Amino acid sequence: MMKNSSAIAIVFISIVIIIIVSTFGDASTYVTFSKAKDVYESGSMSKFHVVGTLNKNGNNKIEGIKNSPDQLSFTFEMIDEDGYKESVFFGEPMPPDFLLSEQVVVIGGYENNTFIADDILLKCPSKYTEENIKI
């Protein structure tokens, strides 16, 4: 008869393997817009992380932000790490520190040819690195 401890070990190891496999199965990837678009065009509804910055013009002014009339959602232009500019829709009110963010990570994918963000992570410089002194 198999010993209890061997049985426990087998179950334990199988659960560990299941956890590892499901982690890599459910893990998302950091991609650029063009890659996300390729996947969308091949018929998949996969979602991704895209890292980029807001579209700023020469005067450091942010361009391409459109708020919905009821303020409940908005679109913005984001430039990914390849320098490709894309419009992103976010179905929630604009986070208050959104315009101050230095780096934006959008989590989402293409739907109806529009990039829809499920979530946005912002990296705001303001509070975490004081690099200059306001006089």
Place this chain on the structure above:
Amino acid sequence: MFTVGNIGHLLVISSFVFSLSFLIGYLISEKEQYKDDWIRFSKFSYLLHSLSIFGVIICLYIILITDNFLYYYAFQHTSILLPIYYKISSLWEGQEGSFLLWMFWNVIIGLYFSFKPISKWSVSIMVVIGFTQLLLSSMILGVVFYDVKIGSSPFILLKDAISAPIFQIDPNYIPEDGTGLNPLLQNYWMVIHPPTLFLGFAVSIIPFSYAISSLRLKDYKSWIIPAKKWLVLSIIILGIGIMMGAYWAYETLNFGGYWNWDPVENAVYVPWLFLVASLHSIILTQKNRQYYKMSLILCVLSFVLILYSTFLTRSGILGDSSVHSFTDLGLSGQLLIYLFTFIIISCYLFFIRWENIPYSEKEAKVYNADFWLYIGVFTLILMSFQVIFPTSIPVYNAIVEFFGGFSNLAPPIEKEIFYSSAQIWFASSLAVLSSIAQVLWWRGNETNEKFALFSKSLIITMILSAAIILLYPINKPSYMVLITASVFSIFSNGGVLYYFYNKRDLISSGSISHVGLAIMLIGILFSSGYSSIQSKNYTGLVWNSDFPDEVNNDNMLLFLNEERKIGRYEAKYLGTRKKVKNYGAYINSNYLEFIPIINKYIIKKDIEFDGNIFYENDTIEIDNNDITYFEISFDDGSSPITLFPKVQTDSNSDMIVFSPDVNNDFLEDFYVHVRTYPDPDQEVIWSNKDSVNVKIDEIFYLNDFVSSIQSINTKSNGINSNQFLVEANIRIQAEGQEYVARPAYIIDDNQVGFIPDIIDDLGIKVYLSEILPKEDKFKISFETTQKNWVIIEASKKPLINLMWIGFFIMIFGLSLSFNKIKLTNV
């Protein structure tokens, strides 16, 4: 030159040196024949180390409390107006300060061990503490050694930290104010949550030290009981620390709930689970004189995991995957070295002692409590692994990239679902295992027919959980399992508790903790699983038909004084409020007239709250001008409630922080927070001016509101001034109340100017634009804009109170067990 910064830095260095000297002293005392002398030397060094750490903290506090912005740490973390309790907590806003806090608790615990009667254990524990303090104090050393920066000192000068152009003009420049404490952190939880968490970290070093000492001293038995006592203590303190964080997140930080599976939360949840696993393993070892290896490994791993989470949260490696932001002080390398030092030393000790550790081939029988406890330990390990493995994804990327590869793995998209859908099964297993193990542990010898012990609780469970599942109704299989398992756990653990209390006047603290856990699980199940958004946008406004339907639905736009349906309530936004200092009352910000004194206003009309009358033109002090409250009433026809969610702005950092307000009912919380509101800094678009000529007390209509000039006041600034000011006191009846507008007309030499007054609530800007002496009239002009509005999200969290109550029961059970563990001579 002796400045407070120099003294502080000197004390940092001396704390480092003395930690090295007491570490070495204790190490030698273990071997030397002049044992007592070396112990005396080490005790003395330890005392000096402790005094140095206290001194460092005092120096840093002198800098912070006196607003000495010559120093970067003060400039970065505090500001003049910050109340004293936030100045105290600003110490641990920065990484350097939080290392200090950690060391402070280690020092306190070390004092206990260095002054209790000397034994081989206390010496060995002091060796481990010494090693930890050596590494921790080097993190704030701030010394450059052949171009290698060791640690980051909190005493660095502002001009050395930032190369702002101002220092080239004036090298002695000192800013007038600091950038203050992050508004997110301006909360009483910031004052008590980090110290509790770090105390938990500090206490958990003791079970680790006992395990390491057991290996070093080749004594595998006598460490069990004291380690168990310290384990229970660390589980209690770290648990309280974690739940404080959860409550903080729920009540203030607006992360949406109390737990979000953010890497920072995971990084402390996992070590806590490991501490719990260690406790259960030690209980097994204590009873059976078996499983020594498992207990040793778990105690060591728990602390290594705490170091690992310190590395995760402080190295900046989580950068893209966490909502928390961290400063990367460039100490990742140093942190990594420490982590590996601990791992390598522990592995080495295990390697050389492995064969010596007592081991038994004896197998636990299935009908024995030990078997179920044993499985429980492994379930806890798997439960932790399921969280820490995905949380470490950024680490895998870094490793692959270190070896020249490329990896773009990101954390799972819907992390709440990813984690909770797995954790729910582990939690259910724990509830069941704890029931079986407790019943068999206490009553297993009473009968050979073990199953009979469970029959009563099984029957009650079946009936009760079936009723809950059918009536609520619960329709997800995993939820059904969790509710059944939790009910079973409450009744079987409760049964044990009742049985022994009745029979032998004995309290099973384990049963109490497990009942608490089960109640907590039910609370979590309902409050998270059945949390429901009430503010569904039913207006049917879809901005763009290209967008999918599921978006644009969870938030509601409320215009001032217009009712909208939210859940079972008629919701009405009543306007912005300020909180009056010392009264706890809210006052409409439209009744306040700005004066250039911080936090003070003149009130424009008589107001009464709680029987205290404030008269027109009195000065009133408010709590904090950076905080604005939004008064929103919710009426369901029977029990109307009023909630005050708030926003805090910070002029220094442009940060805006919204905090929810919660109506806490026993059965469910109604949770409301503001998503956005008209940005006060944004330029308002006003309509064209309308004008009307009126006499004093003559009724006129200001944008449909019945109004009249009540009086005209004049002010001149003394004889030598050429300035003369005419102010109209206009009463406006609108929205069921009386507003006061006080526009002014200024004559300055030969110039004429206007000071309009804005009533936000009404979206109206009023001017006194002309004085018409011939007609004995005044010309009142006004412009209008969009009415004030706010966008809110409201949700219901059923039975969330069970979670908090269950947690307190669990802590109560653990405290009883802490008291019961009697230490002998170790």
